[in-house]
Amino acid sequence: MQYRIGVDTGGTFTDVALVSEQTGETFITKVPSTPENSSIGVMNGLKQILSENNISGQDLSFFIHGSTVATNTLLEKKGAKTALITTKGFKDVIEIGRQTRPKLYEFRARRSKPLIQRNLRWELDERINADGEIVKKITENDIQPILKQITENQVESLVICFINSFLNAENEKKVKELILRQNPDLAITLSSDILPEIKEYERTSTATVNGYVMPKMQLYLRDLENALSESGISSDLYIMQSNGGVITTDTAVEMPVRTVLSGPAGGVIAGTDIAKQTGLQNLITIDMGGTSLDTALIENGIPQYTTNSKIDDFPINVPMVEMHTIGSGGGSTAWIDSGGALRVGPHSAGAVPGPVCYGKGGTEPTVSDANAILGRINPDSILGGRMKMDIDNSRKVMKEKIADPLSLSVEEAAEGILRVVNANMVRGIRVISVEKGHDTRDFSLLAFGGAGPLHASDIAKELDSKNIIIPPSPGITCASGMLIADVRHDYVQSYISNTDQLNIDELNTIFEKMQRNAKEALKKQGFSDEKIQLHLSIDLKYKNQAYDLNISLSGNSVHTEAIDQAVKDFHSTHEKIYGFNREDQALETVNARVTSFGMIDKPENKSTASISNQDDTEFKYRKVYFDGQYLDTKIADRDSLLKGNELVGPAIIEQLDSTIVIHPNQKAHTDEYKNLIIENLLA
Helix, strand or coil, X not given: CCEEEEEEECCCEEEEEEEECCCCCEEEEEEECCCCXXXXXXXXXXXXXXXXXXXXXXXXXXXXXXXXXXXXXXXXXXXXXXEEEEEXXXXXXXXXXXXXXXXXXXXXXXXXXXXXXHHHEEEXXXXXXXXXXXXXCCCHHHHHHHHHXXXXXXXXXXXXXXXXXXXXXXXXXXXXXXXXXXXXXXXXXXXXXXCCCCCHHHHHHHHHHHHHHHHHHHHHXXXXXXXXXXXXXXCCEEEECCCCCEEEHHHHHHCHHHHCCHHHHHHHHHHHHHHHHHCCCCEEEEEECCCCEEEEEEECCEECXXXXXXXXXXXXXXXEECEEEECXXXXXXXXXXXXXXXEEEEEECCCCCCCHHHCCCCCCCEHHHHHHHCCCCCCCCHHHHCCCCCHHXXXXXXXXXXXXXXXXXXXXXXXHHHHHHHHHHHHHHHHHCHHHCCCHHHCEEEEECCCHHHHHHHHHHHHCCCCEEECCCHHHHHHHHHCCCCEEEEEEEEEEEEHHHCCHHHHHXXXXXXXHHHHHHHHHCCCCHHHEEEEEEEEEEECCCCCCEEEEECCCCCCHHHHHHHHHHXXXXXXXXXXXXXXXXXXXXXXXXXXXXXXXXXXXXXXXXXXXXXXXXXXXXXXXXXXXXXXXXXXXXXXXXCECCEEECCEEEEECCEEEEECCCEEEEECCCCCEEEEECCX
């Protein structure tokens, strides 16, 4: 029997999901993450799940990994010593950036320092004009001083970004060729490979991020490949992209910038599958782990995508699932600011030392400590009982650092922490919903991650969500989503024109070239024509507007009717997001895009929940703190809730990978796919 395995490395735990290709049966496990070397946690999780289910590594046909290496390298500023070669007069582009202030009302606000220091930014006297014609070529003599600088400064990674190279990459490719002759092992990033788009700052920034994280990502992935091979794993290693698609290890090594939201994207892909199962097509997803909360929006069963993102103030303009991340997780620490206000995050206790209740040396109260103190987490059930919790020490630290300074009881302090972190998360959710023109009352809340189901009811109340969905294995949802993701490649080419003066033949030529490249790439990966899907889109903006919107095109070629429809769609989308449009104004095209999919065969969704004729399940009870008082609360095992059972709160539902809180005046039931649906009782 053949199996597929997905591994998602988080800040606190590494999640593993294993699915049978024949039966669709899923197995899960969680192990502590190993921040000092993420591959150790990956291999620990792999060995554990194979051992628990008596499966051989030779039976694995597909291994996909959501990696945080690129993200953590960028956030922790632990990347390679990187240099930049650019056109004469443009070496300060990544420092000047845009005129927008990082924080509008903070006079002392400072931008993050560039990833490449100024003495490692070098200029060449080359030029390509706005029509893509080479005005000044590169010669071998031009780069001799730079070759010397590369050696003297022990440069580990090099970024090459020339003006207008998105129209003609010949000069960039020439410089790469000349440098590799003397430095064959040097990691080199070309902006024309990473982002062949207009906008010099964003292109330089995206290429810089790629170069900065490339050596570390390359070392990690090659080491992991070797470890898998030595363990007898027969499958190649595949990597999850930020856009929700799958790429090979070789592509991830060359373009690690495409993996900065690798793990969280898997959860959103799982959300699209859950939307089909439940018939609830509008979902807001919250993925709350130990370190952060990742939130995204699915409308009509389709995730929202963007090509304008930032990680730690650095623009990254590759296609990715539109997601907002904030420092609110189970390990987020609580503290009192200079004004005496209770704050939570963005600092985190991480995997080591972790929350105080984990007993690994933590000394700061965290969100997980608050949940444990209030009785919402069973101290004997974490990781199926393999991990015990120290509640007494949590109470002691909570009293000393939060409760006593604020003249509160320990329970009041803990509940205050939950209210603060929930408010933080609601503000983060509004960034991808309300601020994008969506009404949260039209959406259900899909909660996953180890901590998401603990907080879902409070968050849904603030958003006035229709209901709450908890997937069968919420703590492993990102890893599970990776197993149903398709191979995806994105292609882009800048094309500037007024829509009323558009040269249809010229635009079709651009699209045809990208489609041809897309098909060739997927066929090399073994996909037949029947398994290849291509989607065309175009970036549009009002004339003289700085930013654009991506609008889908129907069919595989461009015609007048398709452009007219795209113009109408742009106006309506602009009004939805910004509250107005200008239908009388001309539009400009910015970029032509092709998204290609290699469709992977997926295990069929089957109705798996057993039907129960019981009116209720026999429950244990314990005291749990809700809204200022302890209440007798039902404690149920997730596996005991069969289809047909209805559970009225207050209740706590426990399982290996998460804990679900059902508040008073709420009820929950299990659907045929084992999703738990939580609804408010009518007053």
